[in-house]
Amino acid sequence: MKTAKGFLLDWDGCCAIGNRIVPEAADFLRQHQNRTAIVSNNSTHTVGDFLSLLADEGIDMREDQVVLAGVEALNQAALSGSEPALVLGDPRMRALARSLGIEMVQQDAGLVVLLRDTRFSYRRLERAVNAIRNGARLIVANPDTTHPTGQGRLMPETGALLAAIRACVDVPSGAMDVIGKPSPHLFRKGCKALGTEHADTVMIGDNPLTDVRGASALGMRACLVDSPPGDFFRRLDQILKTA
Incomplete structure (x- = not known):
């Protein structure tokens, strides 16, 4: 130290x-x-969210000093080309995806971006599984299955959703990028x-x-x-x- x-x-x-x-x-x-x-x-907040929270505590950090798996996953998706993407995540992260120019679709996706999605459902799982089965690449924000909360409880994380997808379909290692x-x-x-x-x-x-x-x-x-x-x-x- x-x-x-x-x-x-x-x-x-x-x-x-x-x-x-x-x-x-x-x-x-x-x-x-x-x-x-x-x-x-973290894959549910933006860099701006973090900077605002830090500023409230009198901490002045630059944007590049806050590196978040969810933001980086979306940045990689934006750089990957023009293929339409199924983005599974928080509404604010989907808004960020749109601002980055990512074309978001529900069907026929060439790319699946998996973030911590508190609205994850059977329908979203079905769409992701079939997109991957049909050759879509998968970008995963992080492999964590849980993270702690202030009440001593566990919060399901992105890795838990990844486990659900992998229980349904084989994801070749070359077709998946884990960012976090x-x-x-x-x-x-x-x-x-x-x-x-x-x-x-x-x-x-x-x-x-x-x-x-x-x-x-x-x-x-x-x-x-x-x-x-x-x-x-x-x-x-x-x-x-x-x-």
């Missing part, structure tokens, strides 16, 4: 619980906002925003399967938040003050 030139921070379960920022995490971000980036598997952690995309983009090398950056997160594993694969050091986030950031503050 003392030698790190940059920090990548997970969001849910690390900086925030139930999308409410932990006070000690807010203190850390205010003190280190110029060398910190948020890298989150532990895939390298978010880590690389976060380091690019900070101008730091992987070896000089520390990933801080609460999930060993995504945060730690993904960082380690890139030669990046990682620190696991294995206690309440407030306790963790208090300890981290003490460590950095002795640097």
Whole structure:
């Protein structure tokens, strides 16, 4: 921690619980906002949503310092060409897809984009399964099956919806791109925003399967938040003050 030139921070379960920022995490971000980036598997909010929440806490971060799996999945879909896409996600993310020029359809999709979709239904599952069966490529925001909430409950995530799709149809590995952690995309983009090398950056997160594993694969050091986030950031503050 003392030698790190940059920090990548997970969001849910690390900086925030139930999308409410932990006070000690807010203190850390205010003190280190110029060398910190948020890298989150979140696929229901936009970068603007995050910047607004951070600004309310007196944290001034640039757009490129907030890297979100859902936004990046839609960016990749927009770059993939003009093929029509079935976008499974929150209404605000579908609005973002339209603003990016993605042609959204319900039938005959050449691309399926899977985000956390709180309106997921049998009909949407049927459409996705048949599109993939007919050769559509699949872009998945993240592989997480759940994330924690502020009431000690679990929130089903994008990976749970992916499991439903894969229970119905075989998805060839070459026909599916997973954008979020532990895939390298978010880590690389976060380091690019900070101008730091992987070896000089520390990933801080609460999930060993995504945060730690993904960082380690890139030669990046990682620190696991294995206690309440407030306790963790208090300890981290003490460590950095002795640097």
